[in-house]
Amino acid sequence: MDAIILQIxxxxxxxxxxxxxxxxxxxxxxxxxxxxxxxxxxxxxGAFCAVTMQRLLTLSHTVIDPSQTDFLGNPLQxxxxxxxxxxxxxxxxxxxxxxxxxxxxxxxPVMLFVGWAIERxxxxxxxxxxxxxxxxxxxxxxxxxxxxxxxxxxxxxxQSPAPPMFSGSIDLGQYLGFQANAIVYPIWRLVYFGFSTxxxxxxxxxxxxxTFGMVVRAGMADRETVGMLGIDIDKRFTLMFGLAAxxxxxxxxxxxxxxxPNYHMGMDFxxxxxxxxxxxxxxxxxxxxxxxxxxGILQGFASMNEVKAILPGIDQIVIYLVAIIILLTRPxxxxxxxxxxxx
Amino acid sequence: MGILEVKGINKRFGGLQAxxxxxxxxxxxxxxxxxxxxxxxxxxxxxxxxGKLIPxxxxxxxxxxxxxxxxxxxxxQMGISRVFQTPxxxxxxxxxxxxxxxxxxxxxxxxxxxxxxxxxxxxEIARQAEAMLDEVNMLSKADVIASSLSRGDxxxxxxxxxxxxxxxxxxxxxxxxxxxxxxxxxxIALLKDIRTKRGITMVIIEHDMQVVFSLAxxxxxMAQGTPLVEGSPDQIKVDPKVREAYLxxxxx
Amino acid sequence: MLGLTKKDFSxxxxxxxxxxxxxIILNPFPVNSSLGQTFNAGYPALLQRFAIFGILVxxxxxxxxxxxxxxxGHAAFLGVGSYAAVWMFKLLSFNIIPAIVLSVVVAGLFSxxxxxxxxxxxxxxxxILTLAFAQMSYALAYSVLTPLTNGxxxxxxxxxxxxxxxxxxxPSAPHIFGLPMAQSATWSGGGWVFTFEVGYYLxxxxxxxxxxxxxxxxxxxxxxxxxxxxxxxxRMNYTGLNAKPYMLRAFIISGxxxxxxxxxxxxxxxxxxAERMYWTASGEIVVMAILGGVxxxxxxxVGSGVIKYLENIVSKINDNVLHSxxxxxxxxxxxxxxxxxxxxxxxxxxxxxxxxxxxxxxxxPGGLVQGGQKLGAMFNRQSGNTTAAERDAARQxxxxxxx
Numbered sequence: 001m002d003a004i005i006l007q008i009x010x011x012x013x014x015x016x017x018x019x020x021x022x023x024x025x026x027x028x029x030x031x032x033x034x035x036x037x038x039x040x041x042x043x044x045x046g047a048f049c050a051v052t053m054q055r056l057l058t059l060s061h062t063v064i065d066p067s068q069t070d071f072l073g074n075p076l077q078x079x080x081x082x083x084x085x086x087x088x089x090x091x092x093x094x095x096x097x098x099x100x101x102x103x104x105x106x107x108x109p110v111m112l113f114v115g116w117a118i119e120r121x122x123x124x125x126x127x128x129x130x131x132x133x134x135x136x137x138x139x140x141x142x143x144x145x146x147x148x149x150x151x152x153x154x155x156x157x158x159q160s161p162a163p164p165m166f167s168g169s170i171d172l173g174q175y176l177g178f179q180a181n182a183i184v185y186p187i188w189r190l191v192y193f194g195f196s197t198x199x200x201x202x203x204x205x206x207x208x209x210x211t212f213g214m215v216v217r218a219g220m221a222d223r224e225t226v227g228m229l230g231i232d233i234d235k236r237f238t239l240m241f242g243l244a245a246x247x248x249x250x251x252x253x254x255x256x257x258x259x260x261p262n263y264h265m266g267m268d269f270x271x272x273x274x275x276x277x278x279x280x281x282x283x284x285x286x287x288x289x290x291x292x293x294x295x296g297i298l299q300g301f302a303s304m305n306e307v308k309a310i311l312p313g314i315d316q317i318v319i320y321l322v323a324i325i326i327l328l329t330r331p332x333x334x335x336x337x338x339x340x341x342x343x
Numbered sequence: 344m345g346i347l348e349v350k351g352i353n354k355r356f357g358g359l360q361a362x363x364x365x366x367x368x369x370x371x372x373x374x375x376x377x378x379x380x381x382x383x384x385x386x387x388x389x390x391x392x393x394g395k396l397i398p399x400x401x402x403x404x405x406x407x408x409x410x411x412x413x414x415x416x417x418x419x420q421m422g423i424s425r426v427f428q429t430p431x432x433x434x435x436x437x438x439x440x441x442x443x444x445x446x447x448x449x450x451x452x453x454x455x456x457x458x459x460x461x462x463x464x465x466x467e468i469a470r471q472a473e474a475m476l477d478e479v480n481m482l483s484k485a486d487v488i489a490s491s492l493s494r495g496d497x498x499x500x501x502x503x504x505x506x507x508x509x510x511x512x513x514x515x516x517x518x519x520x521x522x523x524x525x526x527x528x529x530x531i532a533l534l535k536d537i538r539t540k541r542g543i544t545m546v547i548i549e550h551d552m553q554v555v556f557s558l559a560x561x562x563x564x565m566a567q568g569t570p571l572v573e574g575s576p577d578q579i580k581v582d583p584k585v586r587e588a589y590l591x592x593x594x595x
Numbered sequence: 596m597l598g599l600t601k602k603d604f605s606x607x608x609x610x611x612x613x614x615x616x617x618x619i620i621l622n623p624f625p626v627n628s629s630l631g632q633t634f635n636a637g638y639p640a641l642l643q644r645f646a647i648f649g650i651l652v653x654x655x656x657x658x659x660x661x662x663x664x665x666x667x668g669h670a671a672f673l674g675v676g677s678y679a680a681v682w683m684f685k686l687l688s689f690n691i692i693p694a695i696v697l698s699v700v701v702a703g704l705f706s707x708x709x710x711x712x713x714x715x716x717x718x719x720x721x722x723i724l725t726l727a728f729a730q731m732s733y734a735l736a737y738s739v740l741t742p743l744t745n746g747x748x749x750x751x752x753x754x755x756x757x758x759x760x761x762x763x764x765x766p767s768a769p770h771i772f773g774l775p776m777a778q779s780a781t782w783s784g785g786g787w788v789f790t791f792e793v794g795y796y797l798x799x800x801x802x803x804x805x806x807x808x809x810x811x812x813x814x815x816x817x818x819x820x821x822x823x824x825x826x827x828x829x830r831m832n833y834t835g836l837n838a839k840p841y842m843l844r845a846f847i848i849s850g851x852x853x854x855x856x857x858x859x860x861x862x863x864x865x866x867x868x869a870e871r872m873y874w875t876a877s878g879e880i881v882v883m884a885i886l887g888g889v890x891x892x893x894x895x896x897v898g899s900g901v902i903k904y905l906e907n908i909v910s911k912i913n914d915n916v917l918h919s920x921x922x923x924x925x926x927x928x929x930x931x932x933x934x935x936x937x938x939x940x941x942x943x944x945x946x947x948x949x950x951x952x953x954x955x956x957x958x959x960p961g962g963l964v965q966g967g968q969k970l971g972a973m974f975n976r977q978s979g980n981t982t983a984a985e986r987d988a989a990r991q992x993x994x995x996x997x998x
Contacts, residue, residue, distance in 0.1 A: 137956045147949055461811070
């Protein structure tokens with residue numbers, strides 16, 4: 001029992017990331033009708049926003065302290081963050097430790113801008129082109145974005161620790177009545193799960209309760225009719241793209257302590273998120289979220305030694321296997337509507 | 344016994360009865376028009392005939408063989424051709440290639456792997472295709488890419504693609520919809536020509552009464568998913584039920 | 596001639612000549628000149644890649660170019676072909692004939708399975724299914740199938756391997772009936788050095804055969820049917836044609852081309868790893884095909900050649916090369932330009948590739964070949980005859996893919 005709970009928990013953080021990326025992919029596909037192969041790159045840019053925040057906070061100047069000498073006898077030079085001279089050393093220390101969560105205030109404007117720029121500058125011209133062309137051009141864009149990041153930040157993963165308060169693990173089992181050390185789980189992953197639930201809730205609330213969201217949902221159901229109502233969908237769709245980009249970016253930024261940001265992390269997540277979208281049902285938002293968690297957890301189970309003993313290697317392929325079976329037996333996906341991209 | 348026998352067809356979509364107990368007998372070598380107001384089930388019926396929809400009950404026999412449950416390409420191989428409301432042609436291919444493909448389909452069946460010999464070595468097939476293009480006065484456009492043809496030419500090309508397979512039955516779905524008057528006249532002339540020269544059985548779904556009355560030997564009027572009346576054009580013109588259901592709205 | 600029309604035949608002869616003379620044509624500069632060190636590409640290792648990737652993309656084009664079905668998992672067949680070939684080296688001998696035959700056969704069988712399943716869907720679903728299959732193969736090659744693939748280390752030939760057919764005194768590297776792939780003749784004079792290698796000429800021969808076969812397929816009724824599938828599947832059905840077997844054959848043929856390419860890669864260098872199947876490798880195939888011109892005969896050869904050539908020179912360029920090339924300029928301008936160009940060269944090759952790819956997809960959907968044809972047609976129009984070239988250009992504009 002404890003092993004099962006542990007696997008479910010292990011699936012949650014990956015599942016959360018899949019769900020958030022898939023949510024954005026679905027929003028873009030459902031409203032704009034575009035298959036966005038660059039969505040993983042947006043996730044990656046988000047993660048690098050966390051790195052950037054850390055670097056911004058630690059921007060330093062050199063201070064010479066004549067009262068002390070280094071081992072060569074020269075006056076000691078120390079690097080002091082500018083931040084320290086503004087709010088004091090302790091405050092700066094605390095802020096720097098909180099760089100990852102703080103990066104949210106950087107992620108949102110950056111991603112909205114990136115999303116806006118991509119939609120207006122590129123995607124807009126591909127609404128009427130075939131899906132294959134959309135896949136190709138966004139694939140090209142993904143390469144460009146990831147190479148820009150590599151040119152700026154280098155090829156090596158950059159560690160981005162969680163705030164000290166949330167680093168380390170807790171023994172969840174104790175709270176649930178299991179013996180000690182049965183279910184030990186990193187705290188930040190719990191935070192990530194909570195955070196993504198919050199974001200998902202916010203997106204759904206936004207779509208459910210605002211006029212804007214209503215129009216978007218109507219547009220997803222029947223684009224032509226909404227167009228006929230005289231509502232300028234295009235402008236809203238630009239914002240939609242920005243929103244989807246922001247969701248992916250937030251997912252990426254908060255993921256930074258779990259996987260140290262590297263330039264190709266987006267591609268790795270993209271392929272899986274596409275599979276998630278397909279399993280959930282092209283164009284179904286609840287489907288994307290549900291399938292994201294489902295596949296994350298399935299992957300968790302498949303990594304159990306007991307399962308691997310029976311089906312070796314299943315942990316590597318379970319997601320693809322599920323996707324292939326779903327596509328062949330229920331092409332509209334678990335929650336897709338009848339007739340949407342079923343062919 | 345007709346070439347196409349439709350018996351007791353029912354089809355429901357959710358709560359909507361799209362077709363209710365449809366019986367129809369199409370006699371060989373006649374032109375049979377199916378008319379009716381929008382939503383009368385004409386298109387649904389046509390989709391059943393070509394295997395795109397499977398009815399809930401009933402039977403469709405073509406030349407004493409059931410067509411139900413067969414795929415569209417199998418039904419086409421049985422000798423049923425279809426002309427669409429908007430011409431369905433191979434828009435990226437040349438006019439000649441558009442006609443060559445049905446020639447191959449007729450000779451080689453639904454699939455044959457012939458990947459080495461070039462198309463141009465198939466002289467007999469090329470002759471057939473050229474003769475067909477000549478018949479519809481399009482030989483001079485053989486090398487044109489089909490997408491650049493006029494609407495009327497596209498329609499004629501589609502007809503040529505069907506005719507070259509020498510079908511025993513042609514299903515035409517509003518062949519003149521959206522056409523200018525001149526194109527409509529041309530299409531009527533073309534269809535009349537096909538009729539007199541080749542004697543192919545045709546089922547036409549049409550809104551345009553001029554087309555219907557100048558072509559049809561028999562007319563079935565449908566309303567709310569069921570055939571209302573069937574008869575010769577002269578009978579239909581004077582039938583009070585038809586006038587009430589349909590013709591009343593139209594100037595004949 | 597050879598069953599080709601005059602136009603196709605001259606195209607074929609052009610490819611034959613370019614391939615056979617590549618070791619000379621691609622070495623236009625003296626070997627020790629700085630231009631030569633940067634721009635010469637006529638050395639065997641690179642020439643082999645031109646030919647091998649040419650084969651790969653020519654095969655991919657039979658699928659994507661003719662039918663419009665975008666496979667995003669084609670590298671899987673390349674990888675499987677390589678594994679099959681290395682296994683033949685391990686079990687039988689370093690003779691490449693059984694290795695290449697098996698790599699084609701195994702890739703063919705593999706594509707029957709993947710094709711049969713993936714082709715039950717079309718449009719983006721087909722792309723995602725092929726992608727999922729390829730990623731699955733990659734993941735399996737790295738994990739459970741380690742006994743077959745040697746996991747992360749990669750599969751290679753060890754002295755302890757059986758090699759039951761190896762004869763005494765045969766080369767301990769891939770060879771064809773005793774003639775080693777790495778054997779070469781050089782021809783030098785006046786600062787120029789040209790290397791003619793057995794391995795390259797084997798690949799070149801295969802490319803020529805592969806290209807010839809692709810012309811025949813393009814011009815055959817089968818090729819016409821594939822274009823018909825791309826153009827209008829509804830009409831295809833109502834004409835009484837079953838699209839499935841046509842698609843599956845096209846998929847298998849292009850899978851076998853990829854298997855051949857994989858086998859040749861192993862024959863040139865008898866080791867292989869799972870990264871050959873990674874989806875970015877599949878993406879690279881797509882990029883080459885698009886860049887050259889999808890659906891045209893020569894496009895794949897142009898696309899793979901241009902990309903492999905650019906990859907080679909662009910990634911060789913570093914700041915020193917830039918400085919020496921721009922020496923004539925004033926210092927300030929020189930440094931400025933070097934800084935501008937720096938991100939796009941050397942390590943930044945993929946950035947250049949991505950940008951190039953986007954530019955082609957956005958502005959030139961027919962690829963470089965179509966661009967050339969458009970230029971040609973413009974000249975023709977000026978001199979007052981618009982004919983075949985223009986018609987071809989019109990024919991090759993991509994249409995909506997079947998969905």
